[in-house]
Amino acid sequence: MAAxxxxxxxxxxxxxxxxxxxxxxxxxxxxxxxSKHIGHLGTTLSxxxxxxxxxxxxxxxxxxxxxxxDLKALSQRLGLxxxxxxxxxxxxxxxxxxxxxxxxxxxALINPSSRSVILLLDHQYQNQPKxxxxxxxxxxxxxxxxxxxxxxxxxxxxTPSYVDFEAVVTVGKDQPxxxxxxxxxxxxQPSSLDTKQSIASTQNCSIKEVASAKFPNSKLKVPKEKVHxxxxxxxxIRDPQELVNHILDETIKxxxxxxxxxxxxxxxxxxxxxxxxxxxxxxxxxxxxxxxxYTQGFVAGEQYSLGEDLVSAFASRSSVVRGRSESGxxx
Amino acid sequence: MWKNITVEESRRLARENAKDIIACGFDVSRTFxxxxxxxxxxxxxxxxxxxxxxxxxxxxxxxxxxTGEDHIGKVSFPAVQAAPSxxxxxxxxxxxxxxxxxxxxxxxxxxxxxxxxxxxAPRIGFHKPALIESLFFPALQGESGKMSASDPNSAIYxxxxxxxxxxxxxxxxxxxxxxxxxxxxxHGANLEVDVPVKYLSFFLESDEELAKIKEExxxxxxxxxxxxxxxxxxxxxxxxxxxxxRAAVTDEMVDAFMAVRPLPQMxx
Numbered sequence: 001m002a003a004x005x006x007x008x009x010x011x012x013x014x015x016x017x018x019x020x021x022x023x024x025x026x027x028x029x030x031x032x033x034x035s036k037h038i039g040h041l042g043t044t045l046s047x048x049x050x051x052x053x054x055x056x057x058x059x060x061x062x063x064x065x066x067x068x069x070d071l072k073a074l075s076q077r078l079g080l081x082x083x084x085x086x087x088x089x090x091x092x093x094x095x096x097x098x099x100x101x102x103x104x105x106x107x108a109l110i111n112p113s114s115r116s117v118i119l120l121l122d123h124q125y126q127n128q129p130k131x132x133x134x135x136x137x138x139x140x141x142x143x144x145x146x147x148x149x150x151x152x153x154x155x156x157x158x159t160p161s162y163v164d165f166e167a168v169v170t171v172g173k174d175q176p177x178x179x180x181x182x183x184x185x186x187x188x189q190p191s192s193l194d195t196k197q198s199i200a201s202t203q204n205c206s207i208k209e210v211a212s213a214k215f216p217n218s219k220l221k222v223p224k225e226k227v228h229x230x231x232x233x234x235x236x237i238r239d240p241q242e243l244v245n246h247i248l249d250e251t252i253k254x255x256x257x258x259x260x261x262x263x264x265x266x267x268x269x270x271x272x273x274x275x276x277x278x279x280x281x282x283x284x285x286x287x288x289x290x291x292x293x294y295t296q297g298f299v300a301g302e303q304y305s306l307g308e309d310l311v312s313a314f315a316s317r318s319s320v321v322r323g324r325s326e327s328g329x330x331x
Numbered sequence: 332m333w334k335n336i337t338v339e340e341s342r343r344l345a346r347e348n349a350k351d352i353i354a355c356g357f358d359v360s361r362t363f364x365x366x367x368x369x370x371x372x373x374x375x376x377x378x379x380x381x382x383x384x385x386x387x388x389x390x391x392x393x394x395x396x397x398t399g400e401d402h403i404g405k406v407s408f409p410a411v412q413a414a415p416s417x418x419x420x421x422x423x424x425x426x427x428x429x430x431x432x433x434x435x436x437x438x439x440x441x442x443x444x445x446x447x448x449x450x451x452a453p454r455i456g457f458h459k460p461a462l463i464e465s466l467f468f469p470a471l472q473g474e475s476g477k478m479s480a481s482d483p484n485s486a487i488y489x490x491x492x493x494x495x496x497x498x499x500x501x502x503x504x505x506x507x508x509x510x511x512x513x514x515x516x517x518h519g520a521n522l523e524v525d526v527p528v529k530y531l532s533f534f535l536e537s538d539e540e541l542a543k544i545k546e547e548x549x550x551x552x553x554x555x556x557x558x559x560x561x562x563x564x565x566x567x568x569x570x571x572x573x574x575x576x577r578a579a580v581t582d583e584m585v586d587a588f589m590a591v592r593p594l595p596q597m598x599x
Binding site: 176234237281288290298299 | 579
């Protein structure tokens with residue numbers, strides 16, 4: 001699919017009711033050059049990095065020019081080890097982001113080809129009234145308000161994920177990488193809508209379901225937004241049908257294996273062997289299912305007893321969960 | 332207090348440990364997890380004082396080896412450790428009933444605390460808690476070594492990848508096999524010091540398979556490499572399952588387990 005042009009981007013922004021100011025200037029390849037032409041605006045410029053990890057996943061890191069972004073530390077916090085992040089090659093820039101060199105910008109995510117790119121935004125963007133980005137080309141800069149930028153992101157089905165790039169976070173045996181939730185699993189199909197929700201907000205989606213549905217039926221339906229990041233077990237406990245299929249598959253597989261081995265004689269001995277082989281694992285899975293259902297009820301109960309109206313309770317819950325997932329711990 | 336970490340770090344680690352515990356398959360409708368930092372107070376604290384009044388400074392010096400240099404946090408900790416043995420410490424679970432028995436699975440190094448507790452219990456009108464003490468299994472480098480979080484090659488961690496496990500067992504697990512294949516075939520393996528076999532005796536489900544391995548390996552018919560391979564397989568599966576289960580444990584789930592709530596299903 002062809003690259004979205006600057007004009008198309010601008011008309012899309014207008015269509016969303018966003019009033020942005022475009023500043024024209026000569027072609028600039030670096031933030032320093034850019035600041036020579038529009039430094040007078042008083043708004044802090046942004047630096048945008050297009051990165052790639054060893055498994056081929058792509059990241060767009062957008063931060064204030066004044067924020068220090070330590071790639072080594074970021075790589076560790078994402079769970080990629082030290083030195084897991086490199087600058088993405090030029091052809092990825094052309095193919096995925098569809099912008100020329102020196103024009104990396106979050107606006108490039110308007111291109112459907114960049115759907116799988118993981119967007120990480122400087123948390124300081126939240127308290128900036130205005131932000132400055134390239135509008136897909138580096139001979140101009142758009143000045144856009146923070147709120148309008150979020151509107152744009154919503155229009156391309158992205159929720160902003162804010163990271164404190166300067167936070168000193170130790171990652172070690174006892175401290176899992178705090179940003180690992182942003183890193184998607186590779187096995188998934190690329191056509192997902194939202195690639196950057198953390199595991200905590202994965203649960204948050206099902207909480208949305210339960211908060212509006214009647215507990216204790218605990219309708220663990222697959223939520224409308226197909227969330228990308230899910231471990232194997234989470235997929236199973238989310239959906240009773242998946243769980244039952246898994247159980248039956250395991251049982252049938254184990255039975256077939258045993259039946260082939262003719263040294264076992266009686267039905268009961270085969271049955272007992274199968275039960276002892278896959279029983280404990282399945283029990284564990286079912287317990288996880290139960291615990292998840294209880295937890296969702298517990299959370300819903302908390303909301304209920306706080307007596308707030310459900311809309312504000314829902315809103316405050318999402319930000320609390322996001323707060324947790326970002327800081328890593330909630331204490 | 333013993334490892335000199337901050338209160339904040341302790342609380343964080345407590346939550347992380349809680350996730351591992353939940354991942355083992357505890358039932359939230361029958362399990363209450365608590366952290367001293369949040370729970371001490373009320374009836375729990377009242378029991379702490381009742382216990383503390385029954386133990387003199389000289390006694391804790393004798394039991395735990397405290398000296399004049401140890402800070403008072405350490406000295407008063409035994410009362411905190413003992414209080415959960417008594418049902419009235421948990422009014423939301425047992426009300427004011429004193430007639431509930433307590434079973435404590437713990438490692439053998441916790442024994443002194445609970446011996447002290449058993450001594451105090453009848454004096455304040457409670458049943459003595461019962462203990463199940465579990466054995467320690469050896470560090471990878473054998474009996475001479477100690478498992479430590481700072482030495483990654485002394486133990487298998489639940490956060491290890493399959494590659495890590497394979498590497499650690501193959502490279503660092505102390506072998507009781509013969510120095511050469513000929514010697515091994517002739518004399519067999521020394522099962523007293525062999526770490527892989529000891530680990531298998533903890534982790535291998537089938538008693539028959541374990542007995543067979545011990546027999547074959549002890550006689551020299553089975554090689555160290557084969558035993559290690561079996562252990563890598565067993566541990567790999569176990570760690571993999573634990574990691575998957577742990578990944579499915581959310582912060583909300585931990586909150587649910589730690590919420591001060593009644594558990595009517597506890598004994599059903």
